[in-house]
Amino acid sequence: MGGGLQSAILQLQGTAGPLQGVGPNRNIVLFTDGLQNVNPVVQQTGQGLMIADQTGPVDAGIPTQLTQPISTYGVRIHTIGIGPGVVQPSQAILETIATGTGGVSRFDTDASALQQFFVMTLMDALNTSSxxxxxxxxxxxxxxxxxxxxxxxxxxxxxxxxxxxxxxxxxxxxxxxxxxxxxxxxxxxxxxxxxxxxxxxxxxxxxxxxxxxxxxxxxxxxxxxxxxxxxDHRRAARARFARRDYRVGDALEVVLDLRDGAQAMREATVTATVLRPKDSVANLLAAYPARAEPPVRHEPAASAGQRASAQLLQDERLWSRILPAATTVRLQDDGKGTYRATLPAATVPGIYTRSSCGSLRATAWATTSAPTRAPPSPSASATAPRPGKSVISRMGATWCRSSSRSAPIRP
Missing domain, CATH: 2.60.120.380 (Jelly Rolls)
Incomplete structure (x- = not known):
């Protein structure tokens, strides 16, 4: 994953890259199963997200050429994660890559979502235009x-x-x-x-x-x-959580801005549905009995946590605990075309995905989601529930967008 991302950044990076003639809106789509088992890897450091070698993964013979955090190269990175590999710690890396570079992260264990994800990601890449x-x-x-x-x-x-x-x-x-x-x-x-x-x-x-x-x-x-x-050159909407950094126990505030050109759009009826994890994958892994002979093939050099996550997803009895539960609230106009709602406190670490629906006068769409995290547990090696997809509708029309944005939650 790190080697491919490095190659893409180098092609788009500054006047030295082979694609230096492209405009300032530069985007990369990172498509992965989330498993990092070959060097170089993307890893969190004190400087930020870096591409570098790490002890454990297989050496692919690719030299590290980017000496700065990936957020400093002027490229938005959108991530698409598919398969059981995304339900483990690498999912957090995918979210952070997208959030730190201004992109959007999507992930699902269902490969049938790919077509939809690529269309939505194309729209995200074009969101600086109409x-x-x-x-x-x-x-x-x-x-x-x-x-x-x-x-x-x-x-x-x-x-x-x-x-x-x-x-x-x-x-x-x-x-x-x-x-x-x-x-x-x-x-x-x-x-x-x-x-x-x-x-x-x-x-x-x-x-x-x-x-x-x-x-x-x-x-x-x-x-x-x-x-x-x-x-549409006029109407736009932007949804977000009020903060990026949440702790377990914090109330989540969702915000939606509606604009028609420079004018605020008032008196809309907007509701938000948040998909909340029922249980953290870390807790599920900690209670899940290890199997001597896994029923599925694993990637070469997959870590113990990655293998355990893959096993977890094969057990249909646990799917009801992995899938999120929905909570719906009404957003109130603050008088300036910004709509807000405060949701009950987040009690489970994981990804909280917001979808919005409303009756409005103009076309626009936006959604957002925020992960909540707890401190690493010595008895578990993964923390990442599956997020839902997001939809916003107005005047009977439907706007779709699924986005995951990192917001580390600390105790």
Missing amino acids: PQLLAYRRGTLAGEETVEAFPVNAGIRKVVLELNWPRGASLELRVEKDGVDVTKDGRVIAGPFYRIFAIDLPASSVQAGSEWRLKIRGRPGVAYQAAAIVD
């Missing part, structure tokens, strides 16, 4: 046709609707606006497992505002994923 992810949905055809509806604001310059499905199946799309078929007014890109519809607005008699309907046809039982992306 494209916004309006919604990301998953479904299964119950009959021969189903419809996904996306309310879109007036003034949008471009609408992109994307549909994909498993290889070997086949689906077709048709796009309607206010009940009129507008498929021919846009461009359709067809691939073996996807269709992409794109239209620049206004186009002939087609305007942006109102409801856009994606009609999906195919064989019943086929699973699909659909995304809507809009080019």
